Amino acid sequence: VSDSTPLETVTLAASRRTADAALEEAASLGVSVVVAITDAAGELKTLARMDGSPLLSVGVAQDKAWTVSAFGIPTHAWEQLLRDEPSLAALGSGRRLMPVPGGVPLVVADRVVGGIGVSGASSEQDRWIAEAGASAVG
């Protein structure tokens, strides 16, 4: 038994491929978004802000990605959790929990190795774009 254990985390190369796929999807939808990818530790790995995307989205995209890394589920799944159990909102107090669509896990060999967060379009579009990005890894 070793005293250390590996944290499987997305590589820069894979996170950039993720961003490229998301940017391509956003362009095809004709929207301007911010795309952020965090590693398994929740730290920013890649960010790309499209020209004309809202200032607000720079922080929100990062928080969506962090939320995925922090608990391993898509951010839209938090919406249902909070409807079922509103008191869970306290979990996010003073933290960066962002329980709105647009954050999706990056999965390699059944493990969450990071998260992608997208902000700047509608909730539904943010989610599609994030899913398009996430489908580029694995």
Place this chain on the structure above:
Amino acid sequence: VSDSTPLETVTLAASRRTADAALEEAASLGVSVVVAITDAAGELKTLARMDGSPLLSVGVAQDKAWTVSAFGIPTHAWEQLLRDEPSLAALGSGRRLMPVPGGVPLVVADRVVGGIGVSGASSEQDRWIAEAGASAVG
């Protein structure tokens, strides 16, 4: 293709004209408010605090203006957004989102070039005063 793209942002001259119009409206209503104008990047461009306005309003007016620059819609429009989708409140967590009336976009040639935020009177009056200010540019 150029490596840079212009972000159109309100001039000092126009932002001072905005403040003057707002202060005049506030005086005609007999209220004391703080008027803040941010540029398209959300940075403070002009501030005027009327004598007797609340201490709390110094920060709130700036946050209303920032909220406009950050997402391009009036702050009172956020009220409806949040009624329809309460989970969107998370977007403001750890940021300066101020989803209450009194913040209005400054628009030049159909572009949002900054925001005006007003605080210190009633919500309705804050909004009127901000709109009076915003009508001075364009």
Place this chain on the structure above:
Amino acid sequence: VSDSTPLETVTLAASRRTADAALEEAASLGVSVVVAITDAAGELKTLARMDGSPLLSVGVAQDKAWTVSAFGIPTHAWEQLLRDEPSLAALGSGRRLMPVPGGVPLVVADRVVGGIGVSGASSEQDRWIAEAGASAVG
């Protein structure tokens, strides 16, 4: 006279080219760094964190880029300023001023349109890598 004035700011395409050039230089030096690019308003436009780069560098690279956007000079020029006038250190108090090598302006048509910040290697290497990135725009 218009009520708005353009702030020229780096495009996503140019900022990604900047990042690519910096990453290539880092790879050729055999070091792992974080590369951050901010626009003319100091907001994050692009970030790339190489595998194995220090956690500390995620924030430091962004602060170096911000420092460039905030005052328009390379971060290593602040070192000399502070040697000549130590009291200027107060300018950074409570702000993100990062007066160490590794931040370089992005210049298009003689205007600073953003900044690149690099962190993770030696000060000298951070600066070379940032300069390699900056040379990709213009």
Place this chain on the structure above:
Amino acid sequence: VSDSTPLETVTLAASRRTADAALEEAASLGVSVVVAITDAAGELKTLARMDGSPLLSVGVAQDKAWTVSAFGIPTHAWEQLLRDEPSLAALGSGRRLMPVPGGVPLVVADRVVGGIGVSGASSEQDRWIAEAGASAVG
């Protein structure tokens, strides 16, 4: 004997006259600065950011004005104080003390009723501009 005492503080009208005089001086010097005026309580009363002034100066000008309101002496006087007694620097730790030229008291009837802070040009020019502004009240 009353249980309350008046805090004599600069009016909005006088603070705007101060800003106008400072902006005029800056224009005549051909420099772009941020001008901030705080009241006797250190709260922002008036701010004007000239087009093209550095992002860094938005905060620095406010901190210079606050420093004046906070202790009642020009910011350049702090430079001498700190040379004579370096340990005094601790007074500013975690606060907004800005001991560099460009902050000047606003004086009415021998009382400090607020402060003007200027940032964006050379230290010497910042001070001249602040003094030009301060000379408009009293």
